[in-house]
Amino acid sequence: MPLKALKEETAESLTLEWVLHVKNYKLTLDKSKCVGCQICTLACPKEAVRLERHPKIQGEKAQKARVDIDLAKCNFCGICDVSCPYGAINVTVDGKHLLSVLDKQSFPQLVRDIKVDAHKFPLDREKSEDVCPLKLIKVSFLTADGKKVEDLSSLSEPERRRLSVNVEIEKDHCPCCGVCEVKLPDGAIHVRKFLSGKLSINAEKCPDGCTACMDVCPITGALYVSDSDKKVHVNEMFCVYCGACKLACPVDDALELKRTRINHTPVRSGAWNKALERLTSSTEMSKELKTRGSLKARESVKKRVGLKGEKCA
Amino acid sequence: MPRRTALKKAETPEKERRPRQTKPKAKAEEPRIGVFVCQCGSNIASVIDVDALTRYARTLRNVAHAENMNYPCNHQGQDAIIAAIKDKKLNRVVVAGCSPRLYEPTFQSCVSQAELNPWLFEMANIREFASYCHQTTPGEATEKAKDTVRMAVAKARLLEPLKPIELPMTKRVMVIGGGIAGINAALDLADMGFKVYIVEKTETIGGYMALLDKTFPTLDCSICIEGPKMVDVGRHPNIEIISYADVLKVDGYAGNFKVKVRKNPRYVIAANCTGCGECRDACPIEYPNYADMYLGVRKAISIPFGQAVPLTHTINRDYCIECYKCVDACGARQAINFDQKPEEIDLNVGAIVVTIGYGMYNPKDLEWTGYGKFSNVFTALEFERLILAAGPTGGKVVRASDGQKPHSVAFIQCVGSRDVNRYEYCSSFCCMYTLKHAVMLKEKYRDAIEVHVFYNDMRSNFKGYEEFFNRAQKSGVRFLRVKLENRRITEDAQTKSLTVYGETEDCKPVSAEADMVVLANAAVPAETGPEVARILNIPLGKDGFFKECQPKIRPTDTEVPGIFLAGACQGLKDIPYSVAQGSAAAAQAASVLSKDSWTVEPLVAKVNEELCSGCRICESACSYRAINVEKVDEKPVAKVVEGLCRGCGICSSACPMDAITMPNYSDNQIVTQIQAVMEKRVKKRE
Numbered sequence: 001m002p003l004k005a006l007k008e009e010t011a012e013s014l015t016l017e018w019v020l021h022v023k024n025y026k027l028t029l030d031k032s033k034c035v036g037c038q039i040c041t042l043a044c045p046k047e048a049v050r051l052e053r054h055p056k057i058q059g060e061k062a063q064k065a066r067v068d069i070d071l072a073k074c075n076f077c078g079i080c081d082v083s084c085p086y087g088a089i090n091v092t093v094d095g096k097h098l099l100s101v102l103d104k105q106s107f108p109q110l111v112r113d114i115k116v117d118a119h120k121f122p123l124d125r126e127k128s129e130d131v132c133p134l135k136l137i138k139v140s141f142l143t144a145d146g147k148k149v150e151d152l153s154s155l156s157e158p159e160r161r162r163l164s165v166n167v168e169i170e171k172d173h174c175p176c177c178g179v180c181e182v183k184l185p186d187g188a189i190h191v192r193k194f195l196s197g198k199l200s201i202n203a204e205k206c207p208d209g210c211t212a213c214m215d216v217c218p219i220t221g222a223l224y225v226s227d228s229d230k231k232v233h234v235n236e237m238f239c240v241y242c243g244a245c246k247l248a249c250p251v252d253d254a255l256e257l258k259r260t261r262i263n264h265t266p267v268r269s270g271a272w273n274k275a276l277e278r279l280t281s282s283t284e285m286s287k288e289l290k291t292r293g294s295l296k297a298r299e300s301v302k303k304r305v306g307l308k309g310e311k312c313a
Numbered sequence: 314m315p316r317r318t319a320l321k322k323a324e325t326p327e328k329e330r331r332p333r334q335t336k337p338k339a340k341a342e343e344p345r346i347g348v349f350v351c352q353c354g355s356n357i358a359s360v361i362d363v364d365a366l367t368r369y370a371r372t373l374r375n376v377a378h379a380e381n382m383n384y385p386c387n388h389q390g391q392d393a394i395i396a397a398i399k400d401k402k403l404n405r406v407v408v409a410g411c412s413p414r415l416y417e418p419t420f421q422s423c424v425s426q427a428e429l430n431p432w433l434f435e436m437a438n439i440r441e442f443a444s445y446c447h448q449t450t451p452g453e454a455t456e457k458a459k460d461t462v463r464m465a466v467a468k469a470r471l472l473e474p475l476k477p478i479e480l481p482m483t484k485r486v487m488v489i490g491g492g493i494a495g496i497n498a499a500l501d502l503a504d505m506g507f508k509v510y511i512v513e514k515t516e517t518i519g520g521y522m523a524l525l526d527k528t529f530p531t532l533d534c535s536i537c538i539e540g541p542k543m544v545d546v547g548r549h550p551n552i553e554i555i556s557y558a559d560v561l562k563v564d565g566y567a568g569n570f571k572v573k574v575r576k577n578p579r580y581v582i583a584a585n586c587t588g589c590g591e592c593r594d595a596c597p598i599e600y601p602n603y604a605d606m607y608l609g610v611r612k613a614i615s616i617p618f619g620q621a622v623p624l625t626h627t628i629n630r631d632y633c634i635e636c637y638k639c640v641d642a643c644g645a646r647q648a649i650n651f652d653q654k655p656e657e658i659d660l661n662v663g664a665i666v667v668t669i670g671y672g673m674y675n676p677k678d679l680e681w682t683g684y685g686k687f688s689n690v691f692t693a694l695e696f697e698r699l700i701l702a703a704g705p706t707g708g709k710v711v712r713a714s715d716g717q718k719p720h721s722v723a724f725i726q727c728v729g730s731r732d733v734n735r736y737e738y739c740s741s742f743c744c745m746y747t748l749k750h751a752v753m754l755k756e757k758y759r760d761a762i763e764v765h766v767f768y769n770d771m772r773s774n775f776k777g778y779e780e781f782f783n784r785a786q787k788s789g790v791r792f793l794r795v796k797l798e799n800r801r802i803t804e805d806a807q808t809k810s811l812t813v814y815g816e817t818e819d820c821k822p823v824s825a826e827a828d829m830v831v832l833a834n835a836a837v838p839a840e841t842g843p844e845v846a847r848i849l850n851i852p853l854g855k856d857g858f859f860k861e862c863q864p865k866i867r868p869t870d871t872e873v874p875g876i877f878l879a880g881a882c883q884g885l886k887d888i889p890y891s892v893a894q895g896s897a898a899a900a901q902a903a904s905v906l907s908k909d910s911w912t913v914e915p916l917v918a919k920v921n922e923e924l925c926s927g928c929r930i931c932e933s934a935c936s937y938r939a940i941n942v943e944k945v946d947e948k949p950v951a952k953v954v955e956g957l958c959r960g961c962g963i964c965s966s967a968c969p970m971d972a973i974t975m976p977n978y979s980d981n982q983i984v985t986q987i988q989a990v991m992e993k994r995v996k997k998r999e
Contacts, residue, residue, distance in 0.1 A: 003607035004685075020601055021608035021695075021713050022705045045634035075613075075632040077598055104597035106636035270637035 007071045016071050025076035026092045029067060033088035033173060035218045036064030037242035042278040043083035045271050048073035056250050062212035065247040077101050079275065082109060085195065085242050086134070086218070087173035107272055108264035112174055113192035118165040120188035123152060128167075131183040133220045136170040175240040177219045182237070197241040197259035197280075199234050205254035206231050213245035213255060260284050268292070343375070344470045347403035348462060349394055350381035351410030353440055360444040362455045366409070369459050373466045377401050386416050391423040398427035405469040409437040409462050430474035432915065432977055437465035460990050467989035471982045475915035478955050482568040482911050483663040486902050487512060489560055489845065492520025493888055494880025495668035496542050497895030498902070502666075503551035505899075507906050510660055511546065512574055513556040514841065517621035519543050520670050524604055524618070524694070526701040528888055529749040530781035536620050536703075543622040554623055555658065563665070563848050564938075566956025567875025568911030572660040578653035580628040581614070585648035588616070588624030592639035592649065600632040602705075606695040609705025614639045614649075619703060663911075664875045664902040667859065668895065669845055671881040674729040674736065674835040681801040682728060682832055688713040689809055689829045690802065693746055696831045700753060710754070712829055714809035719828030721763040722754055723813045727797055729835035731769070736835045738856055742887040743833035744772045748785045750831065755788040764790045765825040767815050769797050775889075793823050802830055836885050849876055850938065858884050869898040875911075877901045915976055916960035922950045924972035931964035931973060940964050 004019035014029040041049045048070045054063040069080075078091035078099035091099060101107040121128050121139060128139040141149045141163045149155065149163060167189075178191045201213075214223045214232055222238040223245065225231065241259050249255045259280045264272075277285040348370040352358035363381040370379035378401040384390050385408055397403060406429065408420050413436040421431035439458040447454035486502050488495045491513035499509045511518060522528075523543070525535035546552050555574055562573040598613035611617065613633040614626050628639070628649070640649045673694055676684045684690045689712045691699070702708035712719055724747045730740040748771075751764045766785075771792070773782040786792065795815030803812050814824045838857030839845075846853045851871040854860040859878050862870035869877050879898035880891040905911065918940065927949025931940045939957035942949050951964075951973070965973040974980070 003601045018601065019713075020610060020705075021699070021711075023599075023610055046632075075598055075600060075634070077634050079634065100597035100599070101634070101636070104595060104636075104638055106597040106634065106638050268641075271634040272636070274635065 005071055007069075014067065014069065016069055016074055016076075018076060024092075024094050026095075027069065027074065027076060027078075027081070028090045028092075029069070030088045030090070033086050034064070034067055034084075035086055035088075035242065035244045036067065036216060036247060037085070037244040038247060039083055039085055039242055039279065040067065040080040040089060043079050043275045045077065045079060045274065046073045046075055048075075049080060051247060053247055056210075056212055056248075062215040062248045064216045064244060077107075079107050079271065082107055083275065083279075085110070085175035085240055087170075101271070105267055106269045107275075108267040108269075110194045111192075111263040111265060112171050112176055112194060113190075113263065114169060114171060114174065114176065115190040116167050116169065117187055117189070118167045120185050121165045121167060122185060122188075123160055123163060123165070125152070128184065131180045133177065133179055133218060134173065134175070136174050137180065138168040138170075140166045140168075142166055175219070175242060177222065177238045177240045179219060179221060179238050192263065193240065194263040195241040195259055196261045196263075197257065199236060199239050199241060199245075199258075200256050201232055201234055202254050202256065203229065203231055205251050207251060207254075210250065212248040212250055216244045216248040218242075218244065261288075266292075342404055344405050345377040345401065345403050346373075346375050346405040346407060346466055346469050347394070347397050347401060348373075348376055348379040348407045348409065348466065349385050349390075349397075350379070350462075351385050351390075351408065351440075352381060352383045353410060353444075354383065357410070357440050357444045360448050360451045360454050361439060361458050362451070365455060366439075366458050366462065370409075370462055370466070373463060375405075375470055376466060377403060385410060386419055391419075391426075394420075394423055395427040398424070398429055404429065404433065405472060406434045407437060407462065407465045407469050408434075409439045409458065409465065411440040412436075412438050432475040433469075433472050435465045435469045435472060437461045460993070463992070464986045464989045467985045468982050471979075471985060472977055475976055477915055478913040478917065479910040480566070480568050480913060480956050482906065482908055483570075483661050484508070484906050485510070485660070485662045486664045486666065486906060487560075487570070487572055487660060487662045488666045488668060490514070490520070490667065490669040490880075490882070491518030491546070491554065491556070492668055492670045492880060492891070493522045493539060493542075494670070494891040494895035494898075495520070495666070496539070496546055497892050498666045498668060498879055498899040499546055499552055500542065500549065501896050501899035502902060502906075503549045505903050505907075507551065507903065509549075509552045510574075510662065511552060511554045511556075512558050512560055513554065514559060514669075516557050516579070516617055516625075516627045517543075517623070518546060518554060518556065519620070519622065521694075522888060523620065524606075524697065524701075526697050526704075527749060527753060529745045530777045530784075532749065532753070536618075540620045543620065547622040556623060556625075557627065558658075560845065560848055561657070563850075566911075566954065567873075567905055568663045568908075569956060570662045570665060570875065572662060572665075574658045574660060576656040576658060578655055579625060580630065580649065580651055580653050581626045582648050582650050582653075583623060583625040585646050586625045587646060587648075588626065590616075590626075591642040592626060595638040595642035597636065597638065598632050598634055600629060605705045606692070606698050608695060608698050664877065664905045665849065666877045666879060666895075666898045666902055667845065667849065667851070667871075667882060668878075668880040668898070669839045669841055669882045671836045671885060672839050674837045676728050676832055676834045679729060679735075682725070683802045683804060683811070683830075684832060687802065687804040687809070687811060687830075689719075689804075689811060691829065691831050692834045693743065693750070693831055696750060697746075700750070710829070712809070717828075720761065721765070721825070721827045722829045722831060723765045723767060723811070723825050723827035724751060724831045724833065725800065725802075725813065726766065726768040726833045727835075728832040729837075731797060732835075736837060736856075738885070739772065740833070740836040741772070741885040742836070744768070744770075745778055745781070745887065747831075747833050748773070748781055748790075751790040752781070752785050752788055755785075755790055760789075765813070765827065766790060766792050767795050767800065767813060767825075768792060769795065775887075791825075793825065794818065795823060836881070839882055842882065849873065851876055856884075858882060869894060869901050875902075875905055911956065913955055913958075914960065916978070917955050917958035918953045918960070918962070918964050918973050918975055920951045920953060921972045921974070922948075924970045925950045925968075926970050926972075927951065928969065930967050930969060934963045934967040936963070937961075 006017040008015045016027040018025040050068045051065040053065045081089045081091040129137050176191050176193045180189050181191045217223045219238050226233045246255045246257050350363050350367050367379050367381045382390050424434045425431040443454045443458045485508040487510045488499045489512050491511045499511050503509045522539045528535050558574050558576045561575050564571045593612045593615045596612040596614045599610040601607040602609050602611040604617035614628045643649050676682050698704040699710050730736045773779045799816045801814050811827050811830050852860045859882050861868045877898040879894040927942050929942050937957050939954045943952045962975045965975050
């Protein structure tokens, strides 16, 4: 049987597959999770990911851009999988989610710094779960003997006080917007963004009454219509700088997005440097290289000094 | 080629010949023509009255001697011609016999033995033109023969002595393609002391043979017998392997080919790469490996298989993500260079051996096979990689659908070949490799596996092959002889097992269940064939394989002197015959290279530069790229590349200025011949 290179698209997903006699490579894009941002397009080292913008139809909600992956260019490296802020892409080898690029330190992982203090969560499932715009938080309540309580209203107040809260977060799909941190009681959850930058809207260019960016933004509250000028404004506290809004915006340069820093595991890789340059800018990339360089220098100095010290001793 | 070789041999040594040719008297001398009429056994004499013809010849002007003999081409006949030239002081010779294509070189050498310039010889074809085609009308055939002889005599009067052209010889050779035929040709030539360049398209030499598990009929390990030869090629001081390269352009002629080769970037510096493979271990990217027929994978920086020669790694930039982990792994060796650019190399060689091999037909468009649709249908080469211990499955024959060992395997012969709608020819080696696969399965798994072969004719016609067929039959392989039509395969949707159906010669249906089906798909002309043919200006046959000069007696020659063919690119053949032909082509090439100079017949176009207007009409008329307009003192003038000119005369007739002449085929000579043939008719009318 020859190499089978397959591509299949349904309403829910896009699947690419290499079926070899001894190996199977599969890439699945979960369309319900994909927001049509630019990250995978920029991160892909083979330029295999393309975005198709949907033309805006008057009177309808704007639609997110459609992701298309070129089977001829894709090499199933999994960099899109690693870099997707929403975890919408899954690459497997022989059914296992073990990516060689991570294993061989050819690409870093995004650092999703989420700290949860379950004790501080309110004893209210809906209040806790609904704060996440992507519905990634799952809360369960356990009695002292470890039993799950489904209906809180059936319990008396002392019983409720004895309950412990168990919080599960689908970290892989979390873009770390930080909405939960603000909406939940203080200290219940702490989120550090892995993408930082600057998103601004040029009010002069932004057309009146257009909310295309808001329609596609997956984070409630990151964009809002101001009461004063009836135009869309950015709340950078929640923005994850994914760029979905920029692709939906019908006017050039009305939205300006600059990513400046990406929080990732340490790595030394040309593929990452190039991805970083495309995701942020050349200056930001060189900044990171410089930092890495000086860290390395410091380390080597430390080593030498340390060695000398030992010799002296 | 042999025509020229014969000439050269026959010529008297340079020193003796020179004074004779510079004799100015030869021109002024009154022509004394000798006519020798051949009886050719009964081929000519049974139709044509040779005595009458001889008598008639004596009546022609300037004919000093005429005789007929049984075979002028044999020793006795030639001695008689030499004697007559000397006795009768003949200075022109006409032989009325067969086609000059067959015997002109023989008679030219005979004439030169009598110390006459070989171009003072003319042949009148009275066999093909008269006796063969007018057998029922002998009287008229004789008249036609007389006309033909009269024409030849008329031309003979005007013949001028010519001197062969000597061109310098470059003692280097290029072999295009490093398969088993190319390897043998290269090794033979290198051992003879010639510098050899092997230009190979892929990363390694070895060709298809390097991908095979065993070879028939001895079941030797293929790479174990080819590997040492590959290593020899890699280490031979006279051989330079230019792998991962394409031939871009070839100009020139035998003895002096100018070749442009593009070395594609491997992004690895060959001189620094030790082949250690540390980069490969560091690389995170895998892609389907062609050498494994896409059944397995290789790294983005790797070698296609362990025995590759040269053992230089290659980065496939189509898949590489440029993480530079390989650079770190390579470290101080510094063999990796991502900035490498394609490099153009100029080679100057005296001869070229073409051994570009063949390709394999993809049976996807033969729907009845289910190839590409049914997961357990394989081609033979894929099966070869499955059964190979160094293959992607480690030598385990397993199904694609479930990874299980098959309990029954069916082989189907003639898939795409012997099919007038696809490839009409027989692929020649499929019967034997199928027997090999069947025997290997049967001898490995014994009764645990059932093997069926659906064949039409079993072609086992070389040394040890029929015996191998018997071995297969004895080992329990079941042979089902079916027609090539109405074969089909069906798949059980659940078990993914297959059923093969066929029809016997007397239209009885036969079928067999199989867990796995292996197709003997046709071998086809190499994909690069047309491109190579264009670059070298050598013809392809109707079947897409290179056309040899003469299929029986010159199977390794091409139409272009100095370019030779070997291996499957000339016609499909198995390993022993490719090896033999590789050596044959090497010997042919050596016969060119071993000369100190390359002799070209002087029948090449001559340009009168004063008359030439530089219009370039000749340039486009020439099919050998042998005439080019160049600037001489600011004036564009046509120049003939003597080594390339084949003396066809097309440029001469195309030239509107009458500036191009062909020696011994001048307008005057041709018009005189026409006048000679018309003479009698004009007289009759009068």
